[in-house]
Amino acid sequence: xxxxxxxxxxxxxxxxxxxxxxxxxxxxxxxxxxxxxxxxxxxxxxxxxxxxxxxxxxxxxxxxxxxxxxxxxxxxxxxxxxxxxxxxxxxxxxxxxxxxxxxxxxxxxxxxxxxxxxxxxxxxxxxxxxxxxxxxxxxxxxxxxxxxxxxxxxxxxxxxxxxxxxxxxxxxxxxxxxxxxxxxxxxxxxxxxxxxxxxxxxxxxxxxxxxxxxxxxxxxxxxxxxxxxxxxxxxxxxxxxxxxxxxxxxxxxxxxxxxxxxxxxxxxxxxxxxxxxxxxxxxxxxxxxxxxxxxxxxxxxxxxxxxxxxxxxxxxxxxxxxxxxxxxxxxxxxxxxxxxxxxxxxxxxxxxxxxxxxxx
Amino acid sequence: xxxxxxxxxxxxxxxxxxxxxxxxxxxxxxxxxxxxxxxxxxxxxxxxxxxxxxxxxxxxxxxxxxxxxxxxxxxxxxxxxxxxxxxxxxxxxxxxxxxxxxxxxxxxxxxxxxxxxxxxxxxxxxxxxxxxxxxxxxxxxxxxxxxxxxxxxxxxxxxxxxxxxxxxxxxxxxxxxxxxxxxxxxxxxxxxxxxxxxxxxxxxxxxxxxxxxxxxxxxxxxxxxxxxxxxxxxxxxxxxxxxxxxxxxxxxxxxxxxxxxxxxxxxxxxxxxxxxxxxxxxxxxxxxxxxxxxxxxxxxxxxxxxxxxxxxxxxxxxxxxxxxxxxxxxxxxxxxxxxxxxxxxxxxxxxxxxxxxxxx
Numbered sequence: 245x246x247x248x249x250x251x252x253x254x255x256x257x258x259x260x261x262x263x264x265x266x267x268x269x270x271x272x273x274x275x276x277x278x279x280x281x282x283x284x285x286x287x288x289x290x291x292x293x294x295x296x297x298x299x300x301x302x303x304x305x306x307x308x309x310x311x312x313x314x315x316x317x318x319x320x321x322x323x324x325x326x327x328x329x330x331x332x333x334x335x336x337x338x339x340x341x342x343x344x345x346x347x348x349x350x351x352x353x354x355x356x357x358x359x360x361x362x363x364x365x366x367x368x369x370x371x372x373x374x375x376x377x378x379x380x381x382x383x384x385x386x387x388x389x390x391x392x393x394x395x396x397x398x399x400x401x402x403x404x405x406x407x408x409x410x411x412x413x414x415x416x417x418x419x420x421x422x423x424x425x426x427x428x429x430x431x432x433x434x435x436x437x438x439x440x441x442x443x444x445x446x447x448x449x450x451x452x453x454x455x456x457x458x459x460x461x462x463x464x465x466x467x468x469x470x471x472x473x474x475x476x477x478x479x480x481x482x483x484x485x486x487x488x489x490x491x492x493x494x495x496x497x498x499x500x501x502x503x504x505x506x507x508x509x510x511x512x513x514x515x516x517x518x519x520x521x522x523x524x525x526x527x528x529x530x531x532x533x534x535x536x537x538x539x540x541x542x543x544x545x546x547x548x549x550x551x552x553x554x555x556x557x558x559x560x561x562x563x564x565x566x567x568x569x570x571x572x573x574x575x576x577x578x579x580x581x582x583x584x585x586x587x588x589x590x591x592x593x594x595x596x597x598x599x600x601x602x603x604x
Numbered sequence: 605x606x607x608x609x610x611x612x613x614x615x616x617x618x619x620x621x622x623x624x625x626x627x628x629x630x631x632x633x634x635x636x637x638x639x640x641x642x643x644x645x646x647x648x649x650x651x652x653x654x655x656x657x658x659x660x661x662x663x664x665x666x667x668x669x670x671x672x673x674x675x676x677x678x679x680x681x682x683x684x685x686x687x688x689x690x691x692x693x694x695x696x697x698x699x700x701x702x703x704x705x706x707x708x709x710x711x712x713x714x715x716x717x718x719x720x721x722x723x724x725x726x727x728x729x730x731x732x733x734x735x736x737x738x739x740x741x742x743x744x745x746x747x748x749x750x751x752x753x754x755x756x757x758x759x760x761x762x763x764x765x766x767x768x769x770x771x772x773x774x775x776x777x778x779x780x781x782x783x784x785x786x787x788x789x790x791x792x793x794x795x796x797x798x799x800x801x802x803x804x805x806x807x808x809x810x811x812x813x814x815x816x817x818x819x820x821x822x823x824x825x826x827x828x829x830x831x832x833x834x835x836x837x838x839x840x841x842x843x844x845x846x847x848x849x850x851x852x853x854x855x856x857x858x859x860x861x862x863x864x865x866x867x868x869x870x871x872x873x874x875x876x877x878x879x880x881x882x883x884x885x886x887x888x889x890x891x892x893x894x895x896x897x898x899x900x901x902x903x904x905x906x907x908x909x910x911x912x913x914x915x916x917x918x919x920x921x922x923x924x925x926x927x928x929x930x931x932x933x934x935x936x937x938x939x940x941x942x943x944x945x946x947x948x949x950x951x952x953x954x955x956x957x958x959x960x961x962x963x964x
Contacts, residue, residue, distance in 0.1 A: 261624065261625060267926070519925070556891075565895065567626070
C-alpha cells in the first residue's frame with residue numbers, strides 16, 4: 245500500500261511518520277524536495293497545474309490525500325479519475341469556500357454565526373445594516389492563519405475593507421464575543437464508523453493558533469459537537485480525519501469552520517492520545533480500522549511561530565516533546581510545536597507557563 | 605545535529621523515527637539499503653571491516669551509536685577516534701561477552717546465577733560437578749534469541765554439547781527455575797542523570813521474546829533493579845538507553861544479561877510511555893535532557909515472528925498499533941510487533957488473548 249499526499253509540509257511529514265511504521269509507503273507531491281516531509285519520505289516533484297505530472301503521480305500510488313484544502317479542485321478531480329482520493333471532492337469543495345461551508349451548516353441545522361455573501365460595496369453596506377457591526381469581512385477562499393480578514397468596528401471601516409479585499413468573493417460574518425474556541429477532531433473509516441477525539445480548547449493570537457489543551461471537559465457540548473460532526477461526515481461522504489472549529493457562546497457551540505484534514509489543534513495527539521490524528525487519517529484512507537481516540541493523559545500543544553524556542557531548554561521540562569519541522573524561520577511561520585503530556589494537571593500548567601519563559 | 609547508527613535494522617528504524625521529528629538527522633551504516641531503516645532515512649553503504657568506509661561514515665555525522673552489541677570493538681574504536689560513540693566502548697566490550705558481564709555483576713554485588721568459564725571438556729565436567737545440573741552451556745559471544753545455547757539436563761548431554769559448541773569460548777550457567785523474567789530499561793544522559801522505566805515482564809518461547817507487559821508492579825524489586833542499574837550505568841560511564849534482564853526467583857532479582865541499547869521488551873514505550881525508549885536514547889546521545897519514563901497506561905507488546913499477523917484484523921482491535929519492519933519473512937525472524945495500550949487492564953488482557961486467534 246502506498247499513499248500519495250498532495251503537499252509536503254509538516255502535516256504531510258507527520259502523516260508519513262505515522263504511516264511508515266504500519267508498513268504503508270508514502271510519496272508526496274511538491275514543487276521541490278526542500279519541504280518538511282522530505283526529511284522522512286520521497287518527494288515526487290511536480291506542479292498541480294501540470295496534468296501530465298498529476299497523472300504520473302497518481303500512477304505511483306494506491307490512494308491520495310491532501311494536507312491543505314487550498315488547492316485547485318480540478319487537479320484533485322483529475323487525480324481521482326485514476327486512484328481514490330480522500331476526503332471526498334465534495335468535502336474539499338465545500339471546505340475551501342467559507343460561504344459554501346456556512347450554507348452547509350445551515351442545511352444541517354448546525355448553529356453558526358450570522359453571515360452574508362458580499363460581492364459589492366452595496367452588499368457590504370446592506371450587511372452592516374441588517375446583521376450589524378462589529379463584524380469580520382473575510383475572503384471566501386484561501387484564507388488561513390487570519391489572512392484575508394478585515395475587522396469592521398464601525399461604518400467607516402467598510403470602505404477601507406472593501407478597498408483591501410474587494411477584488412475577492414467575500415463573506416461578512418457577525419463578530420462574536422465568544423467565551424472560548426474549541427475544536428472537534430473526528431475520523432470516519434471506509435465502513436462509515438466514526439471516532440471522536442475529546443474537545444480541544446484553542447487560544448489564538450493575531451489569528452494564529454498558539455496553544456491547544458485537551459481534554460476540554462464538557463460532556464454536554466462534547467455530545468453536541470459529535471452530533472454536528474456526524475451530520476457533516478455523513479453528508480460529505482467523508483473518509484479520513486476532519487476538524488470543526490467552534491466558538492463557545494453562552495455554553496452553546498457555534499460552528500466556525502471545517503478543515504478537511506488533520507489539524508494543528510490535534511498535534512498533541514501524537515503523544516497524548518491513544519491513537520494520533522495522523523495515524524487515524526492514514527488508517528482511514530488505507531481502509532484499515534480506526535484506533536481509540538481518548539486522551540491517555542491531559543495534554544497541551546504550543547506552536548513555535550517565527551522562531552523555534554531553544555530546544556535544549558524546552559527538553560529540560562520533563563513532560564515536553566519537541567517538534568522541529570525543518571523549515572527556515574520567517575515571521576508568523578509555523579516552524580514547530582511542543583507537546584506536553586502529564587497525568588498531573590498542575591504540573592502540566594506549570595510546564596505551559598515555563599515554556600513562555602524560554603528564549604528563542 | 606546528525607546521528608550515525610551502526611546498523612539499519614528495526615531498532616535503527618525506530619530510533620530514526622524518534623529522531624527526525626526532534627530535528628535530528630540520521631544516517632545508518634549498513635551493507636546495503638534494503639534494511640528496515642531505509643524506509644525512513646539515508647543509508648551509508650559500507651562494511652565494518654573497511655577502515656576507509658568507517659572513516660568516511662564518521663566524517664558525515666556528529667555522534668555515533670549502534671543498534672547491536674555483536675559488532676567488532678575495533679571498528680567502533682576507530683569510529684570513536686573521529687566522533688563520540690555512545691554507549692561507551694567499555695559498555696560494548698562488557699556486554700558482548702557473557703563472562704565479562706557476569707564478572708561485572710559479581711564486582712558490583714549484583715546477584716546473578718552461578719557460572720563458570722569453559723574452555724575445555726575438562727572445565728565442563730568440573731563445572732557440572734561443582735555447580736551441578738541442570739545447566740545451560742552458552743557461547744560467551746554472539747548469542748541472541750536463544751542461539752548458541754545448549755541445555756544440559758544430565759552428564760550425558762555434556763559430550764554432545766561440547767561437540768556442538770566446543771569451538772567457541774563458553775560459559776556454563778546454573779539452570780534457574782525462575783518464576784518469571786523481567787527487564788529494566790534505564791537511560792542516562794551526558795550530565796549523569798538517570799531515568800528508569802517501570803519493570804517489564806517478559807514471556808519467551810524457544811528462546812525468543814513473545815510478549816512483554818508493563819508495568820510489572822513490585823515496588824521493592826523496582827527499587828532494587830534501579831539500584832543495580834545505577835551501579836552498572838556509573839561503572840560503564842554509560843550514555844544512552846541500557847537494558848538489564850533479570851530472573852525473578854523467590855521474590856529476588858538475579859541479573860541475567862545486559863543489552864547496551866534499546867530493547868525489544870521496550871517497544872511498547874512508543875505508545876504507552878511518556879517518552880519512548882527510542883526518543884530517550886536519541887536525546888541522551890544528542891546531549892539533550894531525558895523525558896519522563898512512566899507508563900501513560902498499562903501496555904503490552906507482542907512480537908510477530910516468522911510471519912506477520914493479518915494487519916487488517918489486528919487493527920480491528922481498538923487499542924492495537926501495528927509495526928511492520930519491512931523485512932522478508934523467515935522462520936524465527938522478528939518481522940514486526942503489536943503494541944497494546946489501555947487504561948482498562950481487563951480489556952488489555954482481552955486484546956492480548958484476541959491477537960493469539962488472528963491468522964498470519
